[in-house]
Amino acid sequence: MSTVANKKLRGEGLRQRVLETALGLFSTRGYFNTSIHDIRREADVSIGSIYHHFGNKEALAKALYDDLLERMDAGLREVMEREQDCRARCDGIIAFLFQAATEEPRTMRFVLESRHREFLPDEPPVCSSQPFMRMRECIEQGIASGEVRPIEIPVAATAAFGGAIRLVHLHLDGVLEQPLLRYLTSMQDTAWRAVATDSSNPTSNTIKETEE
Amino acid sequence: MSTVANKKLRGEGLRQRVLETALGLFSTRGYFNTSIHDIRREADVSIGSIYHHFGNKEALAKALYDDLLERMDAGLREVMEREQDCRARCDGIIAFLFQAATEEPRTMRFVLESRHREFLPDEPPVCSSQPFMRMRECIEQGIASGEVRPIEIPVAATAAFGGAIRLVHLHLDGVLEQPLLRYLTSMQDTAWRAVATDSSNPTSNTIKETEE
DNA sequence: TAAAGTAGAATGAACGTTCGTTCTGGTTTT
DNA sequence: AAAACCAGAACGAACGTTCATTCTACTTTA
Incomplete structure (x- = not known):
């Protein structure tokens, strides 16, 4: 079950959903126990979208951290x-x-x-x-x-x-x-x-x- | 360059060398940034020895922690x-x-x-x-x-x-x-x-x- | 005492899986 | 039409782990 609404999002909304999901997974399982595919699944977005917005996993973590x-x-x-x-x-x-x-x-x-x-x-x-x-x-x-x-x-x-x-x-x-x-x-x-x-x-x- | 002597060891000595090497790598790079192969290389032992003594990576970390x-x-x-x-x-x-x-x-x-x-x-x-x-x-x-x-x-x-x-x-x-x-x-x-x-x-x- | 036998420690190539990332093709927005 | 955005199959490197084999030290047999 996802913690976020499942209406399809684009742009900034999608970006925020990925950050929100990443926060949830990183803080409970840890960075290394969370794969991009995990985030993709729970945020209900595509791999392509994540990489479009953040470039790579580390940059996603950095964006969240900042x-x-x-x-x-x-x-x-x-x-x-x-x-x-x-x-x-x-x-x-x-x-x-x-x-x-x-x-x-x-x-x-x-x-x-x-x-x-x-x-x-x-x-x-x-x-x-x-x-x-x-x-x-x-x-x-x-x-x-x-x-x-x-x-x-x-x-x-x-x-x-x-x-x-x-x-x-x-x-x-x-x-x-x-x-x-x-x-x-x-x-x-x-x-x-x-x-x-x-x-x-x-x-x-x-x-x-x-x-x- | 290895931080430990390179004389071939067996038994308890080998075990201690693995623990010592694991402590060094885990504490500087972290658990997830350290592979069993890294430990093998730096400790100058075989993969098999590590698994013989500790069973798996997690058990090695637990032994060290305890x-x-x-x-x-x-x-x-x-x-x-x-x-x-x-x-x-x-x-x-x-x-x-x-x-x-x-x-x-x-x-x-x-x-x-x-x-x-x-x-x-x-x-x-x-x-x-x-x-x-x-x-x-x-x-x-x-x-x-x-x-x-x-x-x-x-x-x-x-x-x-x-x-x-x-x-x-x-x-x-x-x-x-x-x-x-x-x-x-x-x-x-x-x-x-x-x-x-x-x-x-x-x-x-x-x-x-x-x-x- | 020498040879044969044995337990288990050590070895490292190979395996299956997972992961981060790329790529190509489509859709939406401007 | 162009640009931005999204989708998800495909990829290859790296990982933890396995396992058939070799090596070592010790015990038993002759």
Whole structure:
């Protein structure tokens, strides 16, 4: 049974259907366990169409990868624009990650879990991609403004978001008892404790009533 | 050029050579980009020998995976035995991860980075494997003893070790400026701040004299 | 002690299948 | 009419695997 409507499509619509189908197959079976013929069958298009639009399998994966990274980055840009101080931004980023992992697990699986370098050898590692650079940047500014302790950037960035990212992995692997979003505020608080300066860190109570 | 000596081997020696070669190829090119013929060539053994010892490609990967997980687990068991309080154990675990990633990057890459479920479909996710369960257990005991704040176990465990694990990923991806071990004490301190109870958390000084 | 026998480890050519890709011929759009 | 798009049969290289055979080390027989 196909996950997409079976009305015959052409042009951009067809292209999108192929991308959608490829995302589904790549994220569940993996790139190497998915053949072009599999995609053809499930998307209900022809081999010729796929090669007309994408050229080859690797380019199809790259198009999908770029598309998803751009969408993720758009989400993060939105957070960075909406929130101004570092704490609010970190919270927003984690919330965005959790929400995306909940609503679009396939996207998250493909971006976060698959080893892109195995099938896109010329692509830089994910951690150098825009979304991840944005997280790093957020932390850098936090250090500059004094909200974050002055420690090495890579340590601060991984400490701030590494826990959340690992929790997303556990969620995608299906080993969490509770829905991911149930852990959100707890994770935000815990992550912030790791990197916050002592003055901006709660010392004996975890309840924060006021915005700063 | 082969990375192993080229004296003809038989029995267990041959088996080990195949495993060693497979680790090298799997961890750099990935499972699907490595053919049995590649392993045969680099290990300087025959196709038949490989099938005699392992049965098929998947079983070879599984044998390697089990072997490496067991070795990692042995390292963690040793830490848990040597250290008694939760803080020292967390520090020890992170130190072990960093050291292993530095000295045996291929092992770490294969255990941490490759998507096992793509080629070992019946294997549970890495996060359910012994080494990861041991980390979780350590945190559970920390909560019981009052050293760790009473928060959800998955949040505490990922917060305690997620940052370190992500930093290991950055190291393996070659995007860190400094050697991984240069970040060790900073990462240990930062990770502990995330999960420690307020009483056991440093509030205004970051300097802690520890032996290295 | 030498010869014959035996188990199983090692070998590599060959096989069937799958895969990514190409190609030719048709259809739709402009 | 030209250009863009779609269809799917056909192709050839590469892959995991098999299997008949050879080789090696050890045991038994004479």
